[in-house]
Amino acid sequence: MIDATEELLTGWGNTAPSLARVERPRTGSEVEEAFEDMTGPMIPRGLGRSYGDAAQCAGGTVVSNRGLWHLSPIDPETGxxxxxxxxxxxxxxxxxxxxxxxxxxxxxxxxxxxxxxxxxxxxxxxxxxxxxxxxxxxxxxxxxxxxxxxxxxxxxxxxxxxxxxxxxxxxxxxxxxxxxxxxTTSYVTVDTERFNDLDGVMNAMLSGDDDYRYSVAWVDCMTSGPKMGRGVLTRGDHAPRSALSGRSARKPLVAPSSSMLTVPFTPPSGLLNRLSITAFNEAWFRKAPQRRDGEIQSLGSFFHPLDGVSWWNRLHGHRGFLQYQFVVDDAHGEVIRQAIEVLSAASVPSFLAVLKRFGPADPGPLSFPLKGWTLALDMPIGPPQLADVLDQLDIMVAEAGGRIYLAKDSRLSPELLRAMYPDVQKLEEVRKRIDPKGVLASDLSRRLGLS
Amino acid sequence: MRNAFGQPQTVLVLGGTSEIAHHVVLQLVRERTTTVVLAGRDKGRLEDAASELREAGATTVETITFDASDPSTAGATIDDAFHAAGGPIDLVLLAVGQLGDQDISDNDPVATIKLFDVNLTWPAAALAALRGRLISQGMGHVAVFSSVAGVRVRRANFTYGATKAGLDALAQGFGDSVRSSGIKVQIVRPGFVRTKMTQGLSEAPFTTDVDQAAETIVKGLSSSATVIWSPPVLQGVFFIMKNLPGFLWRRLPG
Known part of the structure; x- marks a missing residue:
């Protein structure tokens, strides 16, 4: 018997909850069993970190993959x-x-x-x-x-x-x-640079990202005027043993520890508002150095800064929040600036945005990246103008040949999905072949009209 | 499916010729709503409303008829509505209701029964029929159209006010009972709105046009408020009204 319960599920953004039967198979054959006599709808779920409704299935079955847990040793020959x-x-x-x-x-x-x-x-x-x-x-x-x-x-x-x-x-x-x-070590050598405007950040990324394996910029979208889009660029590579000294040199390979802090309950919405977010962005910008090269950081603090606090998503309150992440190609880099201007003009509070460069697109018809720029912004649900402002951004992004990331999405329209992902039929053809009865469906697929 | 802002794609209107509900749906069609099922009494007026919605951009609009003065039709009407929608329904606007005429129902038991049937018994039966449907579809949102007239019942329309007071209380309890299943229930309490239903009546303070009322209600639908007041100022006004001593309340006009 597969373990199962009824649960009200949301994504990481805590929006649009829906009730589903959650099944927890522990083996591949239990997964097959879950498909037997299933008329749907049904969708898998992992740790629920998609921000929207990708791993929800109202009135259907959600199959948790967390019971499918086995881990063989890493092959030392091949990795x-x-x-x-x-x-x-x-x-x-x-x-x-x-x-x-x-x-x-x-x-x-x-x-x-x-x-x-x-x-x-x-x-x-x-x-x-x-x-x-x-x-x-x-x-x-x-x-x-x-x-x-x-x-x-x-x-x-x-x-x-x-x-x-x-x-x-x-x-x-x-x-x-x-x-x-x-x-050879669990550390990263990090170069940090601070820029007073968006052009400074973007130019530095265009000219220098190829010299680094890892690169990301944090951009302040709440400061308008000449300092709009000021940001901190951090880039790095895995540190060689020779870069370490002292305690880290004696123990060069340490796994990151799980978080010590947790947000134990959901505070009222509105705690994160224009004022508090502006203050946070300001403090964060000021604490970054103008320039610092070769700093040694642990893998955890470089890659996973938010893992320091469990359930940080609760800080956005009971109304929840969303993340808007889009990509545009190099010819449309100005859309990054325009998007920040639109949000700033509409007074939409947004946490530090993450700006990155993507390499060539991957072959998946619904895979998100395109060669160019991606910007991701966290926003609390609440400002009444937010829904319309994001609809406006969708149109800007689609007209520039860009797209938004479905793992973050909780509000795109079906028409614009098709404009942004012209290869979506390839997925739909595959689905016709492997799922002729249309068993697999999520709240996201139904919202976006994916067949 | 509704999105992170609570914007629905599929809407059912019970009382499909209600002007306020119609204007609410017109605004929702400008957002994400593509499928609308209109259920009401008058086929001709339903079709008029349906073509307006199609013009506004709705891709699928179905109409079904029922007679709210016969509460035994509620269950079948809900079945028909889900069949017409062809899938889950994100938002139900329960806007069935008549104003009635106090001068008649003062002394007429039959007219009184009819007003209770239309305004309270049919909607109560419809909620009972909706409950299981919504729970099994795993999500849903119901907006029950009450009225400020039910907050403190005035002598000028006490029968109407009493039906709305009953509906308001029912909706509150219904909402509490389905909350843990992910179903959101909101009570809409409009004040005096200029519509066909109120034509010829003397206007109360804080009267609004139907567009204004619809805008307030649409905004309220994507909020987490359990009661949507239209206009919002009435929340404060009726807090005072409700707590006025009886001798003062009775001296207020009509």
């Missing part, structure tokens, strides 16, 4: 690791770092599962060099309504790539083999 889809990056890193391996791609949190990382085809600070997550997956086992398949990038490229960024709509990943990267 390949085979693991259950429910293993989180934190759990993987706890084992891999002491053995001298890091994940090929990590988002801003370790709290994502392998299945979720493939389903959203996540990217990290190294996209301009290494591409998205699924590119580093050499094979995966996928349970679909028409059977279980083991996929490689060659065996069934349509299904493999439709699954990359397919938001769980091609089936339930039960296991994957991942190409890890060797590291």
């Amino acid at each position: 390949l690791v085979t693991l259950g889809a429910g293993v989180s990056l934190e759990e993987l890193l706890a084992v891999s770092i002491p053995a001298g391996y890091f994940v090929p791609v990590t988002p801003g949190t370790r709290q994502v599962t392998i299945g979720g990382a493939i389903g959203a085809d996540i990217h990290g600070k190294n996209h301009h060099v290494d591409g998205s997550f699924t590119k580093h997956v050499t094979s995966m086992t996928l349970a679909t309504p028409t059977g279980v398949v083991t996929l490689t990038q060659k065996s069934d490229p349509e299904l493999f790539w439709a699954t990359a960024g397919g938001m769980g709509l091609t089936g339930i990943i039960t296991q994957a083999t991942l190409q890890m990267i060797p590291i």
